[in-house]
Amino acid sequence: MINRVFLFVIDGMGVGEAPDASKYQHAGVNTLAHLADRAGDLHLPTLESLGLGHVTNAKGLRQMAQPHACFGRLAFCSTEVDSLTGNWEIAGCVYTSDRPVYAERFPDSIITEIDRIFGRNVLGNTAAFGPEVLHRYGKQSISHAAPIIWTDGRRSCHIAAHERVLRIEELYQHCREARKSLKETTGLIRIVAHPLEGEAAAIRFKPARRDFAIEPPHQTMLDVLNRASQILIGVGKIGDLFSGRGLTRSTPVTSWSAAFDEVKGMLTKVPRGLIYAGLDLFHTGPHETAASLTEFDGRLPELLEQLRPGDLFILTGDHGRDMSRTPYLPTREYVPLLVTGPKLSQGVNLGTRSSAADLAQTIVEVLRGAPLPVGDSFIDALQAG
Numbered sequence: 001m002i003n004r005v006f007l008f009v010i011d012g013m014g015v016g017e018a019p020d021a022s023k024y025q026h027a028g029v030n031t032l033a034h035l036a037d038r039a040g041d042l043h044l045p046t047l048e049s050l051g052l053g054h055v056t057n058a059k060g061l062r063q064m065a066q067p068h069a070c071f072g073r074l075a076f077c078s079t080e081v082d083s084l085t086g087n088w089e090i091a092g093c094v095y096t097s098d099r100p101v102y103a104e105r106f107p108d109s110i111i112t113e114i115d116r117i118f119g120r121n122v123l124g125n126t127a128a129f130g131p132e133v134l135h136r137y138g139k140q141s142i143s144h145a146a147p148i149i150w151t152d153g154r155r156s157c158h159i160a161a162h163e164r165v166l167r168i169e170e171l172y173q174h175c176r177e178a179r180k181s182l183k184e185t186t187g188l189i190r191i192v193a194h195p196l197e198g199e200a201a202a203i204r205f206k207p208a209r210r211d212f213a214i215e216p217p218h219q220t221m222l223d224v225l226n227r228a229s230q231i232l233i234g235v236g237k238i239g240d241l242f243s244g245r246g247l248t249r250s251t252p253v254t255s256w257s258a259a260f261d262e263v264k265g266m267l268t269k270v271p272r273g274l275i276y277a278g279l280d281l282f283h284t285g286p287h288e289t290a291a292s293l294t295e296f297d298g299r300l301p302e303l304l305e306q307l308r309p310g311d312l313f314i315l316t317g318d319h320g321r322d323m324s325r326t327p328y329l330p331t332r333e334y335v336p337l338l339v340t341g342p343k344l345s346q347g348v349n350l351g352t353r354s355s356a357a358d359l360a361q362t363i364v365e366v367l368r369g370a371p372l373p374v375g376d377s378f379i380d381a382l383q384a385g
Contacts (some may be wrong), residue, residue, distance in 0.1 A: 001289065002309060002310055002311070002361070002366040003272045003311075003367075004271070004272050004274075004275070004310060004311050004312070005273075005274045005275070005308075005311075005312045005313075005314065005363050005366065005367060006089075006263060006272060006275050006277075006303070006311065006312070006314065006361070007275070007276045007277065007314045007316075007318055007359075008018060008096045008263075008279060008313075008314065008315045008316070009086075009087060009090060009276075009277070009278050009317060009318050010275050010279050010281055010296075010315070010316070010317050010318075011083055011262060011278060011279065011280045011281070011282060011317070011318055011319075011321070012031060012281075012282040012317065012318070012319060012320060012321030012330065013031065013032070013281075013282075013316070013317025013318075013320075013335055013336060014029065014030065014031035014032065014317060014319060014320020014321065014322060014331055014333030014334065014335060015030065015032055015055050015073060015317075015334050015335060015336050016029075016030045016056055016073075016248075016280065016330065016333055016334050016339070017029045017030065017318075017331075017333055017334075018075050018076065018332045018333055018334055019042045019075070019191070020080070020332065021279065021331070021332040021333070023332075023333075023340065024081060024332040024352075026056050026081075026109045026247075026320075026322075026325075026332040026333075028120065029320055029322040029324075029325065029331040029332070029333055030054050030056070030059040030068070030322065030333070031046060031320040031321055031322045031323075031331065032057060032318075032323040032332060033059075034060075034292075034322050034323060035058070035289055035290060036058040036059035036060055037059065037324075038059070038286035038324075039286035039287050039290035040059070040060070040290070041059045041060025042058055042059065042060040042061055042290060042292060042293065042294075043060060043294055043296065043297075044060075044061065044080035044297040045297065046059060046297045046300045046301055046304075047297050047300070047315075047338070048061060048062050048064055048080075049061075049064055049067060049068050049069075049293045050067055050068055050069035050084065050315070050338040050340060051064065051068075051069050051070070051071030051338055051347070053070055053073070053338055054067065054071045055072065055073050055218070055334075055336050055337070056072065056324050056336070058145060063114070064066075066346070066347050067346065067347045068339070068340060068346050068347075069338045069339055069346065069347075070338075070339045070342035070344070070345055070346070070347070070348040070349075070350050070381060070382055071335075071336070071337065071338055071339075071348075071349060071350060072337040072349060072350030072351050072352060072353060072378075073334040073336060073337060073351075073352045073354065074316060074317075074334060074335050074336075074337050074352075074353050074354065074355075074356040074358070074359065075095045075334055075354055075356070076089055076319070076332075076355070076356055077089065077096075077355045077356075077357070078094050078095045078096060079095065079096045079097055079098075079296065079356070080154050080155060080189070081153075081154055081319050081330045081331065081332050082152055082154050082155075082156055082190075082318075082319060082330050083185060083237070083241065083278070083319065083330075084156065084190050084211070084213050084241050085189070085319050086240075086291075086293060086317075086319045086335075086356070087238065087278070087316030087318050088216050088220065088241070088242075089114055089355065089356040089360075090234065090316065090318065090359050090360060091216070091221045091222060091238060091242070091356055091360050092218075092219070092220050092221045092224075092355075092357045092360030092361065092364070092372040093216040093217065093218045093219065093220045094218070094352040094357055094374055095314060097155075097187065097215060099125050099151070099155065099187030101153065101155055102127075102151040102153070102154070102157075103127060103151075103153050103154075104126070104127050104153075104275075105125045105126060105151065106125055106149070106157065106303065108149060108364060109186075110157075110182060110188075110348050111125055111149070111267060112188055113178070113181060113182060114149060114157075114159070114178055114182075117174050117177050117181065117263075118147055118166075118174050118304050119147065119177050120146060120147070121146055122146055122147045122148065122149045122159070123140060123141055123144065123146045123147070123149070124136075124137050124148040124150050125136045125146050125149050125150070125325060126150050126327075127150065127151050127152070127153045127327050127329060127373075128150045128153070128327050128328075128329075129321075129327060129328040130150075130158065130194065130205065130282065131156075131205075131236070131284045131331065132284060132327065133148055133150050133160065133326065134148075134160070134203055134204070134205070135282070135378050138196070138200065138203035139200045139201070139203070140198070141160070141161070141162060141165065141203075141263050141346070142153045142164060142200050142203070143179045145164075145165045145213075146165070146343055147159050147160060147161040147165065147166065147171075147214065148160045149163070152329055153327070153330070154213065154309075154330070155187055155188050155189045155191070156188070156189065156190040156191075156192060157178070157182075157188055157190070157191050157339060158192045158193065159171070159174075159175055159178070159192070159193060159194065159290070160193075160194035160195070160196050160205070161195065161196060162195075162196040162197065162203065163195060163206070165196055165201075165239035168208060169197045171193050171195055171199060172210055172212075174214050175191045175192070175193040175210070175250030175315075176191075177221035178191050179212040179213070179214075181189040183214055186327065189211075189213060189214050190211055190212065190214070191212045192209065192210070192211050192212070192214040193209065193210045193211075193212065195209075196206045207253075207255060208254075208342075209237065209240060209373035210240060211237055212240070212242075213240065213241060214246055215242070215243045216242060216243075216245070216326050218243065218373075219294045219359070219372070219373075220245075220246060221274075221275075221360040221369065221372065222242060222244045222246025222247060222248055222276075222371065223245065223362055224369040224372060225246070225273070225274060225363075225364065225367055225369045226246040226247075226248075226367055227367060227369070227370070228369040228370070230272065230273040230274060230367050230369070231248050231270055231271075231273030232246060232247050232248045232249075232273055232274050232330065232361030233247065233248060233249050233266065233273070233274070233275045233276065233278070233308075234247045234249070234250045234251065234252075234254070234276050234277075234278075235253060235259050235262050235263055235275065235277035235278070236253050236256075236259045236279065236280075237252075237278050238277065238278045239251075239252065241278070243268055244256060248273070254291065256280050256281050256296065256297075257282075257299075258276050258278040258310070259278070259279055259322065260279070260296070261280045261305070262277070263275055263277050263303065263347065263358070264302060264303055264306075265301070267297075267306050267307075272349075273320065273367065274363065274367065278318075279296070279358065281293055281296055281322050284356040286321075286323060289323070301307055304340070306326040307320045307340075307341055307342055308342060309343050310342075311342060311364075312339065312340075312341040312344070312382075313339070313340050313341055313358065314337070314339050314363075315333030315336065315337050315338040316336060316337050316338070316339070316356070316359065317336060317339075318333065319332070319333065319336065320332065320335070322331030330355070335356070337350055337353065337359070339382060341382075343384060344382050344383070344384055345381065345382050345383065345384045346384075347383070348380055348381050350378050351374075353376060353378070355374065357372065357374045358375045358376050358377065358378060359374030359375070360372055360375050361374070361375030361376060361377040361380075362375075362377045362378050363380050364377075365377045365379050366379055373377065
C-alpha cells in the first residue's frame, strides 16, 4: 500500500514537440536535445537509471537496458503553455480558454492600468525570459526608478522592481492589486512579482518571487486529497500556483537546492500524504543549465536511497523551454514521466499519456481519494507482480 508520494516538477523540462506544437509555432522543439547540442553531452547517470534515455534522444543520454523506474511521457490538453496551467493539469485541472494571448507585448490599456496602480511608468513591455529582461533594462530601471514589465508570450504578466525603487511588500501589494483589476477584462491569469537586488552593474533577482494567480477553475487532486484528510505540502512556488488551495502547508524556498533540502528533511518528519515540489533548474545559458541538471542528478540518490516501502517518487515537468528559440519562452512539449519506489515495478513503459491529468488520477487513487473527473490512472502498471 502506498502511503506517501513525492512529486518533483522541473520547470521547463521538455522532451520533444507535442502533437499540437505547430499551433503554437513550436514545431521542432526539444528542450533537452537542444540543450545538449549547445552545452555538450549531458551527464545524468541517475536520471538515465530511471529511464530518461527511453523518453528523449539527447547527446550523452544513454538508454539503459533495465531502468530502475517506470517511464513514459505526458502530453497536455490545456490550451496554455506555462507553469501555472501545466501544474494545474498535473494536479487534474485541465484549463482551456479562447481569450487572447500576449505573444509580443501588452496593449496600451494594460500598461496604462499598471502605471496607475504603481504610480509610475513601467519599462520593457516585451516578450522575454526574466534574465534577458534584466540584461536589457536593469540599469535603466534603477536610474529611472521604474519597474520592468514583460510577457511570457501567453497570459502571464511579470513585473520586476529593485528594492531601491519599491519595497518588496509594496511590489507584492501592487501586483496583487493589478491581478484583481485586470483578470476579468484582459484574460490575464497571473501577475508575477520579481524583487530585484544588487548594484546596477550586477542587478539580479532576489530569491523572493511571488505568483499572484487566479485559482484553478476546477477541482484538483489537492482539493480531493484534502477532503480525504491527507497531509499535503507544497514546496517552492507550488503554493502560489494553487493560491494555497487544498494545501496543509506551503514552504517557499530561495532555490531548487533549498527545495531539495526541504523535501529531504521531510523524509523523516512527514509520515504520509503528498509532498509536491517545484524546481527551477533552467537558466538562460546552456552551460549553466546543464550544470544545474548535473548537480540535481548527483543529489537525487540522497533522496531515492531513503525511500521506504509505501513511498512513491515521481519526476516530471510542466512544459518545455527550448533555448534554440528566440525569445526563450515556454514551449509546447511532452514532459518526462519517471516513477519509482521500493517494491514497485521497474522498467515498465508507461507510454505517452494523452493528458498530464493521468498523473493526478494515479496519485488520488494511491492515496485513497475520490476519483477526479479527468485522467486515467496507471497504478496497475506500477504494482510488481
